[in-house]
Amino acid sequence: VRSALIKAIFLHFPHVLIYLFKLFSSSFNSSKEIKNHTKKYQLAASSCIENYRSKKQYTIKNPLLIENPYGTIEQSMFVHFTTDKVGSLRYTIHVEDDSISDFTRTMNVVTSEPENKTKSDNESKVKDETDLIQASEVEQVKEAKQVLETERVSEIEQASETEQSTEVELVSEIEQINETEQASENEFVVMEGTLLGFVPGMRNYVQLEIVDEDGNQLEEAYFYLDWAKNDTLPRQFKPKYLTTKEAQKNEMYLVYGYNSKESSTKGIILVDDYGCTRGVIRTKNNQWYGDIIVVDEAMYYPYSKTKFVKLNSIGSMEEIYSLKEYKLYQGFTYDKIENRIIFIGSDKLGETTGDKVIELNLITGTETLLFDFKTQCADLYEKYKESEYNQSKESWIDLNGIQMVTENDILVSSKDLSSIFRINDIYDNPNINCIISEEGLWKDTIYKDLLLHKIGEFETHLGQTDIKVMAEDKDLMPGQFFVGLENRHIHQSQILYDIDWNQLLQEMDSNHMIIPDVVIENMEESSETEIDEESVLEDEKPKSTYYKYIIDMNTRTFTLAEMISLPYVGEYGSSDLEQGNIVYSYLNEQDKYIFGRTSDQKTQQFELSEEDRLKHVDYHSMAGLFFEK
Numbered sequence: 001v002r003s004a005l006i007k008a009i010f011l012h013f014p015h016v017l018i019y020l021f022k023l024f025s026s027s028f029n030s031s032k033e034i035k036n037h038t039k040k041y042q043l044a045a046s047s048c049i050e051n052y053r054s055k056k057q058y059t060i061k062n063p064l065l066i067e068n069p070y071g072t073i074e075q076s077m078f079v080h081f082t083t084d085k086v087g088s089l090r091y092t093i094h095v096e097d098d099s100i101s102d103f104t105r106t107m108n109v110v111t112s113e114p115e116n117k118t119k120s121d122n123e124s125k126v127k128d129e130t131d132l133i134q135a136s137e138v139e140q141v142k143e144a145k146q147v148l149e150t151e152r153v154s155e156i157e158q159a160s161e162t163e164q165s166t167e168v169e170l171v172s173e174i175e176q177i178n179e180t181e182q183a184s185e186n187e188f189v190v191m192e193g194t195l196l197g198f199v200p201g202m203r204n205y206v207q208l209e210i211v212d213e214d215g216n217q218l219e220e221a222y223f224y225l226d227w228a229k230n231d232t233l234p235r236q237f238k239p240k241y242l243t244t245k246e247a248q249k250n251e252m253y254l255v256y257g258y259n260s261k262e263s264s265t266k267g268i269i270l271v272d273d274y275g276c277t278r279g280v281i282r283t284k285n286n287q288w289y290g291d292i293i294v295v296d297e298a299m300y301y302p303y304s305k306t307k308f309v310k311l312n313s314i315g316s317m318e319e320i321y322s323l324k325e326y327k328l329y330q331g332f333t334y335d336k337i338e339n340r341i342i343f344i345g346s347d348k349l350g351e352t353t354g355d356k357v358i359e360l361n362l363i364t365g366t367e368t369l370l371f372d373f374k375t376q377c378a379d380l381y382e383k384y385k386e387s388e389y390n391q392s393k394e395s396w397i398d399l400n401g402i403q404m405v406t407e408n409d410i411l412v413s414s415k416d417l418s419s420i421f422r423i424n425d426i427y428d429n430p431n432i433n434c435i436i437s438e439e440g441l442w443k444d445t446i447y448k449d450l451l452l453h454k455i456g457e458f459e460t461h462l463g464q465t466d467i468k469v470m471a472e473d474k475d476l477m478p479g480q481f482f483v484g485l486e487n488r489h490i491h492q493s494q495i496l497y498d499i500d501w502n503q504l505l506q507e508m509d510s511n512h513m514i515i516p517d518v519v520i521e522n523m524e525e526s527s528e529t530e531i532d533e534e535s536v537l538e539d540e541k542p543k544s545t546y547y548k549y550i551i552d553m554n555t556r557t558f559t560l561a562e563m564i565s566l567p568y569v570g571e572y573g574s575s576d577l578e579q580g581n582i583v584y585s586y587l588n589e590q591d592k593y594i595f596g597r598t599s600d601q602k603t604q605q606f607e608l609s610e611e612d613r614l615k616h617v618d619y620h621s622m623a624g625l626f627f628e629k
Contacts, residue, residue, distance in 0.1 A: 090107070103272060254271075257287060266285055296624075344412070416495055
């Protein structure tokens with residue numbers, strides 16, 4: 001219905017004024033760091049935007065649009081206009097392709113009061129763009145080019161006489177609104193934000209609407225943009241299973257570490273519920289170091305292993321934090337009370353990798369070592385050095401996840417030890433309070449008294465990844481919390497090399513004594529292309545299971561609250577339980593990567609082309625960042 005309306009109204013859409021920044025230095029596929037991802041460039045881009053803002057008072061019918069001015073979000077535009085309507089800004093992007101559904105979102109807008117204008121636009125004092133760029137010493141920014149769209153969209157369908165009459169009335173109404181707007185200039189409110197979701201290589205028809213809190217339309221505008229083709233990304237990932245036609249959600253898939261046989265994508269790919277690529281948040285490389293964190297209308301994410309970025313809702317790198325002494329290994333969390341990022345990292349000059357917990361103070365930008373497993377667990381490191389793996393360049397303890405539990409306590413996951421450590425008082429007097437693990441792994445060590453007691457009959461996690469402290473639940477008591485993780489059932493350790501895994505598994509009595517709560521349907525049996533024979537028992541096929549634990553610190557116990565059966569995820573797969581969805585990615589037997597989600601027997605799956613690869617998939621609403629909460 002919305003698509004048909006857009007087609008009809010486009011016969012009488014107003015002209016749209018568009019400004020574009022052209023980057024001509026290094027391409028996004030260059031091996032060098034992208035030059036516009038510097039504080040210097042970000043400030044220059046903001047100055048250019050302010051320069052355009054000051055030229056005139058834009059309206060929703062004639063907005064200021066700038067394509068990706070900060071070089072951070074592909075397939076997006078900065079939008080700015082003023083209005084005397086009080087409401088939210090909803091937009092729809094439509095393309096002439098039945099396989100691509102309309103993309104409708106309510107934008108997270110930044111509002112402010114405009115400055116009163118006492119002179120006409122021709123009398124405004126505006127610096128020349130070229131002078132502004134030269135003054136900012138940003139050589140990679142080409143003078144912004146003003147493009148006036150003067151074409152009308154060709155008629156798609158023959159409108160009926162009634163429709164034509166309605167359109168004439170609409171044009172008349174638009175003229176009246178414009179006159180009213182000019183008369184009430186001082187009552188205007190500035191609205192600006194990020195239009196995200198344009199489809200490359202196609203004509204994109206856009207509807208802007210200001211709506212009240214009940215969704216009633218107060219004002220609207222229409223325009224179209226021809227978006228350049230992007231050969232480095234698929235326009236749409238191939239749907240493998242779509243067992244539901246549920247209404248479009250605000251959430252999107254975040255695909256990390258995408259590689260095709262032609263090129264690699266340095267950034268986080270945003271994919272909608274129908275597999276269509278809707279944007280790319282650019283990073284230095286295509287690695288995955290941890291999921292994004294959205295807080296206070298900003299997004300924190302690793303730009304590289306030596307930089308964190310704070311990205312605001314209009315796409316500007318508001319802050320760029322460069323690590324001096326340490327580098328990121330894998331996994332980080334955010335302390336909202338102290339405004340700090342805590343991450344798993346390495347000393348840049350150290351001999352070991354990924355065995356330290358480090359704090360990045362987001363106010364001062366300073367780094368502090370909080371906990372060093374090499375020194376705090378020196379006996380484990382010495383045991384590792386005795387093993388045959390001691391020449392490995394990988395992390396000896398393989399820390400692969402970190403989460404905040406309370407304002408001073410954290411969880412840290414060690415895949416190699418099949419254990420989750422709770423470290424209390426992390427800032428002042430860090431100490432290992434407890435370990436969530438199989439008792440048989442620690443029975444002959446000095447750590448055995450730190451183990452939480454397992455309640456129930458189930459196989460304790462082995463080789464876990466993707467740990468996550470769940471949101472608080474009203475049914476839980478104080479001192480209890482949920483932890484989700486992916487159990488990869490890996491029976492191997494660099495440190496505990498002398499474990500008899502057959503005997504341990506017999507003691508664990510791991511013979512599927514409970515039935516999974518959910519079994520992912522419409523999935524093929526899959527396995528990793530190369531699996532170490534020592535990592536699984538001879539009579540066992542590789543498998544993965546998603547666990548949801550209840551941790552009770554009052555009784556120092558843990559029990560299994562939920563279990564979801566998955567195909568074998570493999571080294572570069574992932575799984576997460578997010579808002580009732582189990583979100584996953586894995587490599588199937590046909591050597592193709594699959595990603596998707598399952599909830600209440602509703603399944604979505606998308607398939608990558610042969611030889612294409614990914615490293616991690618998350619599912620996020622982007623609420624409070626690009627979209628309204």
